[in-house]
Structures are given as structure tokens and as C-alpha cells.
Amino acid sequence: MFNRNRCHTGENNSHFHHKGGRFNAHRGRFGHAAHEMFGKGFRRVPANIEETEESFIIHLFALALNKEFLKVSTRDDVLTIAYSPEGEAMEGKFNRREYTNGAFERAFALNRKVLSEQISASYKDGILKVNLPKNPETNIPAKDIAVN
Secondary structure (H helix, E strand, O other), rough: OOOEEEOOOOOHHHHHHHOOOOOOOOOOOOHHHHHHHHOOOOOOOOOEEOOOOOOEEEEEEEOOOOHHHHEEEEEOEEEEEEOOOOOOOOOOOOOOOOOOOOOOOOOHHHHOOOOOHHHHEEEEOOOOEEEEEOOOOOOOOOOOOOOO
């Protein structure tokens, strides 16, 4: 199953400014790319994809989410998981900041392998669990082919 990770959390990491930030010593392509990736509060939300006889199950590790800002949807055979908190910024002046609860988006191509109408999701203990029932018409078991 193909997946894409996209996120945006605003300017949370104050030590990655354009002028003199951590990556300023590495001028050129790396310095620019590092600032683009880390300087804007990069948030990568890891996912495990489990396969059972009946379904695929996505386990998305995302602590301390407010369920009302979490959206799971399908469109054009792509499952999208998005989190867009409104006004949920962590207040205070931080000397070091290693995590954030900012926005993120993950997209997974379904490749006609799941029954979109029967997808379900639950969020418990910091894990979003999305159950994707397999489409029996397109999930044909693997077959070994003898080579002569």
C-alpha cells in the first residue's frame, strides 16, 4: 500500500531561524532543505500497517490528539488521515522543544483492495486504529509459479 506523509505545524521551533539557525553553517542545498523540513515545525506521524485474513489495519502513533480535530476520509481510492487543531498551540517560552501537537496529514492509496464503505476508525491511548476490510474480489492470494 503506497503512503504519503505531509505535515505543517507553523513556526514552532524558534532555534531554526533563517539567520544563524542550527543549519546556517551548512549553506547551500542542505541548509535550505534542512530549514524547509525542520524550521517549520516538521511533524512526522509514524504508521504501522498490519494485514490479517480479513483486513488491513493502520496503526497511527499520534499522542495527545483531540478527536474533534481528527478527520479520516476517502476520495478517489485514497484514504486520508488529517489532524488540524484550531488554536491548540502550546503556550509558554521554551528553551528546547522536541514535540508538538500541530497539524499533519497522511495519505494511503487503497488500490481498490478495500471496501471503502466499511472502513472504521478508533482512537485510544495515543494510537489511531483504522480498520480497512479487504475487498474479496481484488485480494487474490499469492500463487507460486514454477520456472522451467
